[in-house]
Amino acid sequence: MPEVQELVKSLADKYGRKRENLLHILQGIVEQERYLSDVALTEVARELDMSAAQVYGTATFYTFLDTEPRGKYVIRICRTISCDMKGKNQIIQAIEDTLKIKLGETTQNKKFTLLETNCMGWCHEGPAMLINDQVYTNLSVDKAMDIVTDYVKNK
């Protein structure tokens, strides 16, 4: 996959090839590809002259550095107590129904992945969710379905 190779090389050129640059590079890959494939991880190890185990071990520590295939849009719904009290379960249910997937799954067209996440700092406006970096708060079932449907149709 020469594409990933090029991406890793350009990120290493940009951030540097030292250990302290590793997270920047991994974050850069996730930003483009949404997850870290084995090919990408091996490539990073080669480029930074580290063992693949070290790279993998670091990546798997971080929730946002996914090593499993993810959709183009990763939806993360807050599961912590305030959002739970405000009905995050209904929101999850609504999105599951809209996208025809279960929590943790990716749609067949690889466009969406649905996940839960821990408190994301919007407890006063829960339930809250992230779609990639974008924040959505004060969700109702209708609002959540509208947002997701808009992504389905227009993005």
Place this chain on the structure above:
Amino acid sequence: MTKNKLKRIDLIFHEDCECRQVLEKTFSRSNDEIINDILESGLKGRGGAGFPTGLKWKFTAEQPADERFVICNADEGEPGTFKDREILFKVPSKVFSGMAVCAKVIGAKKGYIYLRGEYRFLLPELQKALGAFHRDIKDLIDFEIIIQMGSGAYICGEESALFESMEGKRGEPRNKPPYPTISGFKDKPTVINNVETLVYAFMICKHGPLSFKELGTSDSRGSKVFSVSGDTPIAGIYELELGMSLEHFVEEFGDGDTKAVQVGGAAGFCVPRKKLKETIIGFEGVPTGGSMKVFNSSRSMYNVLHNYLEFFEEESCGQCTPCRVGCQQLLKGIEAVKKGEKKAIYLDQLLKLSETMKLASKCGLGQSVANSFSSIVDNFREEMIY
């Protein structure tokens, strides 16, 4: 009877900052004078642990080294805390200015803001504000701030885990001592402060230590930004004086049916209604990084505890056994009691386990699980069983 409303303070978010002017004035004074002001103000860290900020700066400045760093902890992962986000969104140049003052005092040329991945949406505006700030202070000080993103790990808010993460490694806490003032980022003396602490330090430079010291109590000087959520009609961000009783807090923020308040997030303490009156919010009572969650009588405290334990179980870095296994066992344990698979007295064994975790865990995460565990189980034991 009219209710006495808690006094609102307006230091942090107050707009007219004139950062450059304040920095010029501050930089014209000696490092000792600045440190003495911060010490005199009584400012303690707003990230949770409450270490005196002036001392932290002083120790770092005094530590012989060829390089020192100042780091702004913007990882804000404690459930129920969202004030650092608002500070960075509304008054970023005050945060940068606080870092610049610290940099001058300790002799740092580089500063970092470690921003949690969930706040990446803030990045474009922050970078813009940072560019303007760098241009504005270029002739005043040789100091550069770099923003580094986190990637979704609560433990990286713990200072030594944060250094590890910034060095490109797994965010696993280090042994202490040595403390960051001696050996922090890249093993150099490092000041790491919460976002809010840095802004207060800067406001003390602007208004003088007395204006800050006047607020609060002798153990908890000044004001604090609170993140209020849960069963309250007025959830949001409030800057209030420290040292108020929880009863006063609930009178103003509760919905009239408050059963308990969780102070300090999942790592904090649960205070039931009957103890609201005697409980002070501050370092002499229950300390808080700002998270205030209100629960009314419709809530199951079992669900609350279960939610917190799931959080800890997932966020434990797994490095040390008491915390890794302890979190799992506490979670399994309360589930077993609830299902009737274990007798109610099993809760006492779990309480002992949480005490052991407090003593034997390597970092603040494992050490603080007992706070919410024992305060919820002790005060709402019947809800854990039936």
